[in-house]
Amino acid sequence: MEFGFSAAEEEFRARIRGELRGPEVRAALADLPDDNVGGPELRRLHLVLGERNLLAPHWPVEYGGLGLPFNLGGIVTEELVRAGVPETLHISTVQIVGQFLLVIGNHEHKLRHLPPIARGEHFVSVLYTEPDTGCDIGSLTTVAEPDGDGFRLTGTKVFSLKTQMADYSLTAARTGEGDTRYAGITLFMVDMTTPGIRVSPIPTIWDEPFYRVDLDGAFVPSDCVLGRPGEGWALLSKGLPIERNGLDYYLKAERWFGTALGCLAEQYPDPGAADDGLLELIGRNCASLRASHLLAWDVLGGIKAGKVDETAAAVARYHAGELAGSIARWAGSVPTAAQRSAGGQAAVLEEGYLEAPGVTLSAGTSEIMLQLIAAALDRAGQES
Amino acid sequence: MDLRPDPFQAHLRRALRVGLAGAAARPGVRGAPVLDGPASPAGSVLAELSAPHFELPSGHGGLELGLMAGATVSEELGRAACGNPYRAQALVADVAWSANRPDVLDDLRAGATVAAAGLECLTGPGAGVTAEHADGGIELSGTVTADAASADVLAVSCHWRDSWKGSWKGSVSQPVVLALVPAGTAGYKWLGDGWPHAVQLSGVVVAQKDVIPWDGPVLGALAKARIRQAAYLLGLAAGMTEEAVRYTGARRQFGSKLRDLQGVGFPLARAVISLRATRMLVYRAAWLADAGGADLPTASLEALAAAAETLIEIARTAMQACGGHGMTTELAVHRYYRLAVAEPYRYGKPAELWRQVGAARLARELTGQKAS
Numbered sequence: 177m178e179f180g181f182s183a184a185e186e187e188f189r190a191r192i193r194g195e196l197r198g199p200e201v202r203a204a205l206a207d208l209p210d211d212n213v214g215g216p217e218l219r220r221l222h223l224v225l226g227e228r229n230l231l232a233p234h235w236p237v238e239y240g241g242l243g244l245p246f247n248l249g250g251i252v253t254e255e256l257v258r259a260g261v262p263e264t265l266h267i268s269t270v271q272i273v274g275q276f277l278l279v280i281g282n283h284e285h286k287l288r289h290l291p292p293i294a295r296g297e298h299f300v301s302v303l304y305t306e307p308d309t310g311c312d313i314g315s316l317t318t319v320a321e322p323d324g325d326g327f328r329l330t331g332t333k334v335f336s337l338k339t340q341m342a343d344y345s346l347t348a349a350r351t352g353e354g355d356t357r358y359a360g361i362t363l364f365m366v367d368m369t370t371p372g373i374r375v376s377p378i379p380t381i382w383d384e385p386f387y388r389v390d391l392d393g394a395f396v397p398s399d400c401v402l403g404r405p406g407e408g409w410a411l412l413s414k415g416l417p418i419e420r421n422g423l424d425y426y427l428k429a430e431r432w433f434g435t436a437l438g439c440l441a442e443q444y445p446d447p448g449a450a451d452d453g454l455l456e457l458i459g460r461n462c463a464s465l466r467a468s469h470l471l472a473w474d475v476l477g478g479i480k481a482g483k484v485d486e487t488a489a490a491v492a493r494y495h496a497g498e499l500a501g502s503i504a505r506w507a508g509s510v511p512t513a514a515q516r517s518a519g520g521q522a523a524v525l526e527e528g529y530l531e532a533p534g535v536t537l538s539a540g541t542s543e544i545m546l547q548l549i550a551a552a553l554d555r556a557g558q559e560s
Numbered sequence: 561m562d563l564r565p566d567p568f569q570a571h572l573r574r575a576l577r578v579g580l581a582g583a584a585a586r587p588g589v590r591g592a593p594v595l596d597g598p599a600s601p602a603g604s605v606l607a608e609l610s611a612p613h614f615e616l617p618s619g620h621g622g623l624e625l626g627l628m629a630g631a632t633v634s635e636e637l638g639r640a641a642c643g644n645p646y647r648a649q650a651l652v653a654d655v656a657w658s659a660n661r662p663d664v665l666d667d668l669r670a671g672a673t674v675a676a677a678g679l680e681c682l683t684g685p686g687a688g689v690t691a692e693h694a695d696g697g698i699e700l701s702g703t704v705t706a707d708a709a710s711a712d713v714l715a716v717s718c719h720w721r722d723s724w725k726g727s728w729k730g731s732v733s734q735p736v737v738l739a740l741v742p743a744g745t746a747g748y749k750w751l752g753d754g755w756p757h758a759v760q761l762s763g764v765v766v767a768q769k770d771v772i773p774w775d776g777p778v779l780g781a782l783a784k785a786r787i788r789q790a791a792y793l794l795g796l797a798a799g800m801t802e803e804a805v806r807y808t809g810a811r812r813q814f815g816s817k818l819r820d821l822q823g824v825g826f827p828l829a830r831a832v833i834s835l836r837a838t839r840m841l842v843y844r845a846a847w848l849a850d851a852g853g854a855d856l857p858t859a860s861l862e863a864l865a866a867a868a869e870t871l872i873e874i875a876r877t878a879m880q881a882c883g884g885h886g887m888t889t890e891l892a893v894h895r896y897y898r899l900a901v902a903e904p905y906r907y908g909k910p911a912e913l914w915r916q917v918g919a920a921r922l923a924r925e926l927t928g929q930k931a932s
Contacts (some may be wrong), residue, residue: 437925
């Protein structure tokens with residue numbers, strides 16, 4: 177076992193950090209507005225990152241990457257977030273949809289979608305959830321009816337993120353019925369400029385809105401179907417563990433914890449003056465963060481070795497999500513009145529507190545993760 | 561980073577598992593849950609596998625396999641719900657090596673048995689053994705827990721009388737010493753046959769050469785001892801979870817396997833998550849010990865505190881899942897439960913360990929702010 181990053185990995189990390197400290201990236205970061213809504217400045221930042229191969233260097237060269245090992249993608253994600261790049265777009269576009277296409281897409285789909293994503297030109301939103309369909313994808317009602325050389329999609333999708341910026345969406349719709357509720361689900365890469373698609377924001381307690389997407393007979397050509405019609409559930413089962421490595425939630429937790437510690441350091445110039453309960457909480461969170469990071473890298477290492485472990489992914493996702501939520505709820509109460517009035521760190525923690533309910537809901541709720549682990553209890557010990 | 565177990569580690573684990581499966585368990589549900597010390601059946605299994613030599617330096621007949629091997633031994637002892645004849649020997653060997661006491665290493669190689677005592681005093685004030693200077697050495701008095709009921713040498717941690725003033729927050733190096741007390745020394749006695757074992761020292765005089773301060777390089781031995789104990793606790797928690805998973809997979813209620821009911825299955829799933837997270841902390845700390853990482857003291861505290869709390873939590877979960885059967889000889893889960901009353905606290909209370917980690921982290925944050 178090797179619990180440290182290798183010299184080559186550290187060298188790669190240093191190079192990425194150097195790139196992110198460059199004047200153009202810093203200028204693009206400085207141009208971002210304070211809110212988390214997203215707009216032309218965020219698009220510009222991704223173009224700058226794409227020009228420097230900083231979005232998906234771990235993808236194959238023919239699909240827009242640099243052909244670097246898969247685990248280096250995790251280092252890129254860590255450094256992007258630590259540099260202050262808003263993570264939502266990178267997560268949905270590169271880590272979820274891009275990675276999913278790499279695993280289940282055909283060559284043509286990969287050639288069509290991955291290079292523009294790697295260049296920062298295209299963004300993709302994930303449209304699975306519906307007003308009456310949360311985690312239970314088998315209950316989705318959006319229909320895709322055959323029409324000539326394609327399908328017409330009708331239905332409503334909700335609770336997606338950054339969809340107003342999306343050029344494409346990964347959309348699940350029902351093309352038929354079968355023996356089970358999961359039969360007949362099909363996945364599409366939908367061009368979001370297609371007539372019949374309307375995107376509208378749903379305000380949330382957080383500074384980033386959800387989006388509602390109404391599909392009113394939107395035409396999607398047959399060559400935009402991923403896999404075969406009706407095969408969507410099987411594809412999702414392959415792809416979901418890859419996106420559930422927990423690294424994204426670990427990075428949120430790391431940011432909120434570090435920001436809270438910054439506030440506390442101002443409050444306690446003498447650490448000995450901090451009360452016992454606070455010190456215990458800091459100690460526990462230090463260890464939990466470390467464990468969460470290692471659990472995420474355990475999943476990434478498994479994927480690199482060609483072994484996607486669904487239980488390990490569910491463990492990592494649950495641990496990181498619950499930890500991030502727990503830290504955010506605590507950290508929201510850390511700033512003093514004076515720190516709140518100064519904004520800055522306190523504002524980050526205030527937004528973190530409001531985002532917290534979402535981190536144990538999106539990309540599979542904590543309860544779904546427990547269900548997956550409970551179903552695999554016989555082999556879940558993992559001690560050898 | 562590569563978190564897959566090494567082939568050697570996996571092989572060692574299998575060998576230990578096979579051997580320890582044949583170690584006789586103490587019968588009954590009352591009294592000591594395990595046989596400790598020289599009488600421990602686990603001791604002969606470890607001896608057959610040369611485990612006592614795994615971590616010893618090669619110049620003293622050891623194999624220098626490092627703490628990854630020691631942690632694996634410790635975890636498997638816990639998983640099998642055995643007593644732990646390994647940790648005291650390894651602790652004293654490390655201390656002897658750090659303090660340049662080859663004579664002690666030679667005694668260990670020749671088969672001397674050791675019991676460790678008083679390690680609970682290393683994290684903060686409280687009852688323990690106190691030391692005072694005496695002619696030719698120090699004089700020890702007090703009553704503490706020990707991890708065996710007899711041994712050739714008692715390795716007892718103690719603090720100087722009246723030294724527990726002021727704040728202990730953030731302190732990793734503390735004014736305590738380890739005294740090596742040979743069997744037969746006047747003034748100490750083992751207290752009955754209860755468990756956890758206890759030893760009472762009344763004016764025991766120890767020669768100065770056998771008093772080793774817990775500071776400098778010897779603190780590395782303390783960090784490694786904490787990691788071994790963390791691995792043992794991890795093993796206890798893992799074994800207890802396996803017992804509960806097995807039982808709830810066979811037991812049927814309301815027309816289904818017990819563990820298929822979410823009220824039972826979800827707590828067990830959370831136990832698995834805690835186990836995996838704790839395992840990462842334990843083996844990272846062991847890896848740091850072998851690799852010479854500077855973060856070892858904090859890593860050892862984190863591993864021990866996390867493993868202690870994981871065992872405490874799982875003890876409740878597993879007993880609840882096993883119902884009344886778990887309180888009888890019908891299931892082995894009772895043995896883990898009875899071990900969990902003392903083992904998580906043997907090397908200090910988890911809250912005290914966390915406070916040290918938290919204070920160190922807050923101090924680091926302050927240093928960073930001042931530097932910037």
